[in-house]
Amino acid sequence: MSRWVIKGLRTGIVTTRYPAREENAPGISPGLPQSSARSDADSEVLALRCPTDALRQADGQLKVDRARCIHCYRCARGVAKPIPWETGFEWASLRGKSSVFPNAFQRSLHIRVVDAGDCGACLNEVKLLNNPFYNMHRVGFFITPTPRKADILLVVGPVTDHMKTPLLKAYEAMPTPKRVMAAGACALSGGLFGPGFVTGPGVADVLSVDVEIPGCPPPPLAILHGLLAITGRRQADTIPGPAGIAAKEGGNER
Ligand code: SF4
DSSP: OOHHHHHHHHHOOOOOOTTTSOOOOTTSOOOEEOOEEOOHHHHHHHHHHOTTSOEEEETTEEEEOTTTOOOOOTTTSSSSSOOOEEOOOOOOEEESGGGSOOGGGSSOEEEEEEESSOOSHHHHHHHHTTSTTTOGGGGTEEEOSOGGGOSEEEEESOOBHHHHHHHHHHHHHSOSSOEEEEESHHHHHOTTTOSSSSBOSOGGGTSOOSEEEOSSSOOHHHHHHHHHHHTTSSOOEEEOOOOSHHHHTTOSOO
8 A cells, every 4th residue: 555545644734625626734725915904103103014015005905916916924923913814725816707718728737837036935735736635636737847748837936037938948948828927925026036137026927928927936836726717717817918129029829
């Protein structure tokens, strides 16, 4: 018998039932800060504590830019009036309804992961999707080492100058239809690193992004939610799009 099965029987830990059932095991997600109504003075205190300018005051609200949030908790701990914090993980957003794959692709999608200069955290969460608890194969998602067999380009990291060309080459080698997912604060906004002297402000500066997944890093189930959303198997917020260079040049060849 597989050692994983024995370990599962000993510990009582089984594969998550998400998306068929809700998953609320402890530690499954660090959650995200929420926009909320605030007095100007309270907003100013919290906004000054945020290291990435993810907090902005507008119309009596303290708004959270999820693409910039790095989960440092400075707005939630050690302050008199902490910001509210959501505990879920279904954070993915689609850039326009056309981001969803055609029906035929819903149950067997291959993913080429590109580390475009990440610190290792997002990449590690992607790796966890293959472990027995998340086991993304059961829902039809597979990592492939070659872009020629990939349907989805999953990018982590802010896209350093040196990774720009390899990223574009991987994208160009993929057959159509293809989609681009950006996972993590760095991939969405540059995070703590970009824009800087060796890196840009995220993936959308290079390619048209179809799915955005915030988090620093996004937990595995947030990434899985993005994959399910892009196959039309789970609802997600829609952001007006498209954005990025590929979009300007005709989009992701849909
Ligand atoms: S957790 Fe940190 S980065 Fe995120 S909004 Fe709060 S202070 Fe800003």
